[in-house]
Amino acid sequence: ENLLVEELTKLGITDAKPVQAGVKxxxxxxxxxxxxxxxxLASRFVRVLSEFTCQNDMDLYLSASSVNWxxxxxxxxxxxxxxxxxxxxxxNSQYGGMKVKDAVVDCFTKKNLPRPSIDKDHADxxxxxxxxxDKAILGIDMVGGGLHQRGYRTEAGRAPLRETLAAAxxxx
Numbered sequence: 001e002n003l004l005v006e007e008l009t010k011l012g013i014t015d016a017k018p019v020q021a022g023v024k025x026x027x028x029x030x031x032x033x034x035x036x037x038x039x040x041l042a043s044r045f046v047r048v049l050s051e052f053t054c055q056n057d058m059d060l061y062l063s064a065s066s067v068n069w070x071x072x073x074x075x076x077x078x079x080x081x082x083x084x085x086x087x088x089x090x091x092n093s094q095y096g097g098m099k100v101k102d103a104v105v106d107c108f109t110k111k112n113l114p115r116p117s118i119d120k121d122h123a124d125x126x127x128x129x130x131x132x133x134d135k136a137i138l139g140i141d142m143v144g145g146g147l148h149q150r151g152y153r154t155e156a157g158r159a160p161l162r163e164t165l166a167a168a169x170x171x172x
Contacts, residue, residue: 003168004041011035020132036143040167046128046139054136056089057099064103064129064138072140075108078119082141085131100129100138 001018008016008025011034016025023042027035036045049072052063073079081104083097090096104127105115126141 003171007041032142041164043164045142047142048137048139050138052136053134055134061099061103064100069104069107073125075114075116077124078117079125080120080123081127083129087133
């Protein structure tokens with residue numbers, strides 16, 4: 001995280017702060033695009049839409065429903081939910097992902113708009129959710145796939161090293 005803070009500072013981010021398993025900062029669209037293009041250390045960039053207390057599946061559904069998804073993508077686009085984490089009530093990440101997917105789809109259908117499609121392999125938009133204990137972060141993945149999948153590696157051995165980790169080792 002500290003290496004990433006240094007890298008982001010060099011890319012023009014002024015308020016980057018390390019947090020558990022990441023770095024938090026505010027950025028303009030131009031800055032985030034620059035970070036996505038030039039960061040060698042980040043795995044992904046997530047535009048946070050909501051941070052909320054999540055004790056159960058109803059909290060998760062209602063909080064995800066409170067986002068006006070129509071402002072973020074068109075119903076003709078395909079999306080997928082990447083859900084990481086569990087708590088005492090939501091013990092399965094697939095179940096958590098399904099609740100968020102239901103909330104997104106319901107946002108469109110309640111406005112009499114066509115239902116957006118789900119596509120795990122060829123999504124136009126990735127909704128990212130991280131749940132830890134009773135805290136949840138919901139956002140849009142600004143990259144789509146992990147930045148370590150940029151195509152630098154033409155061949156892989158049995159245990160290939162992620163490009164982002166290799167860059168961090170070199171910088172360290």
